[in-house]
Amino acid sequence: MARYIGKEINRVDGVAKVTGRAKYAAEFRAPNLAYGFIVLGTVAKGTIKSIDTRDAEAAAGVIRIFTHLNAPKLGPKASHEQAPPRATEEQDKSFRALQSDRIFFNMQPVALVVAETYEQARYAARLVKVSYNAEKHTTDTEAVRDRGRFPSQGPPPKPRGNPEEAMKIAPVKIEAEYRIPIEHHNPMEPHAAVAVWQGDRLTMFDKSQEVYNVRKHLASSFNIPEANVQVISPYVGGAFGSSLRPNYYPALTAMAAREVRRPVKIVYTRTQMFTGHGHRPYTIQKVALGAERSGKLTAMVHEALHNTSTFEEFSDNTTGFTRQVYACPNLYAPQRITNTDLSTPTWMRAPGAVSGMFALESAMDELAYALKIDPLELRLINYAEKDPESGKPFSSKALRECYRLGAEKFGWKDRKFEPRSMRDGRLLVGWGTATGIWGAFQMPATARITFKANGTAHVASATSDIGPGTYTVITIIAAEYLGLKPEQVEFELGDSNFPRAPAQGGSWTTASVGSAVHGAALAITARLLEFANRDANSPLRGAAAADVEMLDGRLQLKNDTARFVNTAELMKRNGLGEITETFEAKPSQERRNYATLAHGAQFIEVKVDPDIGQVRVTRAIEVTACGRIINPKASHSQEIGGVVWGIGMALQEATEIDHRFGRIMNPNLQHYHVPVHADVHMIETIFVEEDDTVVNPLGVKGMGELGMVGIPAAIANAVFHATGKRIRDLPITPDKLL
């Protein structure tokens, strides 16, 4: 019986966060710190003709101004114009600032002012005058949609069966096009870096989802060994994918610090974030579905296209999960990308999946109406009992139970099929549903545990906690398997000197790092047993590591807890103050025989004021099946957050570009809307736990992204049910419903 796993446990870092003790990147200080402020360009494409820094240089407090004319070259591969990397060789082609006179996107950094104070740097930045040789730019994905190409990484898409033929003969079919605008993550904390050099050793305080990746990027930028770089990122105030890649500002900060021979800090402004860390791409999707009159899908064609930059390839694999969500013998789901003169897009919460499922699950709703079949029923008719893509069994899949439970909780059976058939006074009521899906990923990860004779443990891994509660969940796992109380465990993360962990992304952290911690705890147990069994009179003599467990200062036999040794005494007898074990957990071989996915069912109620086009999401029931739930408290928070993100994507979020200038015109929170409290009403999240012995030793799957995946579609479907209007271009703002 687990003592902590599965129990509601408060965040172990909660007090530090609310009292301000938790330090975020911008809060680190260093003696003699100087401040950098980035100057952004004002054209979308071309070259810099001239930069006049004289006034800025004369301003009070200015230490140095960097431009492409005087900035040192960063890294051996700084040129953006070389041939794309071979598939085998992963090359860091991310944008590095001030490397040439070339402008790749509007609001590109063109200068950096370093001054004694932030205010001085910011003021002087306004005095830098830049002129350009502008060239004709393209920032509108629509304008270059016919130039879509398959991403060069990965094999070209292969159809399953014969979708073309199947579509031709399908008795019922629908086809529609869906659009998602560019969106930005907008975490609360702005990205920030503090760079401190000692000789050719660099310490970097950064906001990062992967300190190892930043370390590699910095080492290659400055041609120094990775061992010379330490990246520290203990707390992250939300990132949602915006800190998965190194971004340009850490190298820029380190470059400035090296040149001025002082520690330097750079903090993005909200506006700078809009071209400083990537975005969810503008995505155009065409979905065609063919079905028998019974509702059985016979053909699925889902084509997606989104923007990438001119210097780097990015694809969020929009159609990836389409292949695995419904049983259908004929399918084609290609992904294309097209170049624009914008900064490179990146992963944003539930990347690809939420975009792809918005289109597919809207289309499923359209099909349900074409067939006159209840939308939930249609999904059940096409339920995939095994992975439609590989034919492999699922390691676990409780989606059917999610549908059932969600429908019951929501009262789905009372839904009237016809649009505009349900009302609440003057308001139109709409009920919509959609399926959520995400991978149960696991990545190689390493953790180190130091178990001390005084009955405490220190756990370290270079993972990150961008908000989901990794500090807490890892503490729980360590406490569980070391037989300690959570307060006896100290877990540290976010330091590249700690054992390697993957990026916090893909919702794989608990599966990956948790498994490593689990493994390290078992290794500690085994070590202790080994010491115990050196004693001929040990009560555990003869026991194998698998037979024993640690609990409350004892190492005991699992099935006969009266046979134990006291661990403190054992360690003392052996002269051990502490023992340390490092464990690398890798995905098992067994996983390969299965498809490993997490699923969810979403039920949404909207109330629409048809006169003024106002939509309120009045009820959301989200049931997810994502393996074992370690900390229900934080897990529910994750799913609630996912629903709120879904509300934002469905109803509000859009980055607007004036294509005449190729410039983002709403790079701030007054014009870029995200949900506020008044937009968020009743949300209930429910877990259907799965006993999955395949995914990883802990039986956990990811949930952070899963929680938002079906929501925008479910909302759009509910809006259709309420109003009879099918909105295929997000966000669904009042003007679209008049």
Next chain:
Amino acid sequence: MRPFKYTRVSDANAAARAVTANPNAEFLAGGTNILDLMKEDVERPNELVDLTRLNLADIKAGPNGGVTIGALAKNTDTANHPLIRKSYPLLTQAILAGASGQLRNMATNGGNLMQRTRCQYFYDTAMPCNKREPGTGCGAREGLNRIHAIFGWSEKCVATYPGDMANALYALEAQVRVRNASGRERSIPIVDFHRLPGDTPEKDNNLERGELIVAIDLPKSNFANNYYYLKVRDRASYAFALVAVAAALDMDGGRIRQARVVMGSVAHKPWRSREAEAALSGKPASEQTFRSASEAALAGAKPLAHNAYKIELGKRAVVRALMRAARLI
């Protein structure tokens, strides 16, 4: 931020004098608008004259059954004042529809009247904008103009006045009392306070340089029973209006004696529709009456490329606000 001088004054005349003396000085009240604009380098004063110590925050009964609101009274205090709640509930509703609790706690009534447009091009110093920098062109005219004007715009500027409180003040026929450096006061009828952009979009209103708003005078009102402030926006709170309507009816049983209809976020100033008011006056309060009033209200609208929806939305919002004001729904 550019360096600036901070000047503290203790009486209104000194404030007006300070700003009159220095062409690059501005008043500072709650700071919720001007400080933001300074951080964005849109406003570039070299001196801020802090008004917050002036004794101009009173809200009290005025002559002839009216109420006088101090220019420095906070939005929150104004909205919740018993005199306002009782006699001018439309004003309460309008103020509370704006911004957020925290902002309303800081924002003053004078500053609120003076708040500047939310046009995206106005906020981005890299973009053309005749209001920010006369002669550079209007970025929004052929650009992103979903939130812009459908009435009274010019080729030079298509921006809207974004505020809420003023829409109610227009409906209530308030007077804005201002004082100049020599201590002389004048009252500006609120409809003449803000301007249309014409050829000088850099001027939002008709205050003379250095003139200080000291108070807002509300005349006795017959609109305390039948009123409604409707704000349609992209999210439920904390967003500027796409279209707002301040509606007030003076009812004689089921018949409308007198009506006020003011639309917000449709023009460079709150847009009072005398046509709609005429269509209502003397008529029975009914959905049909309101529909013809709404047609009259929007008749002269001229949309831009991306805001034609405001015409239909405006009509529907007028009907809805009047229906609520008449308590028909």
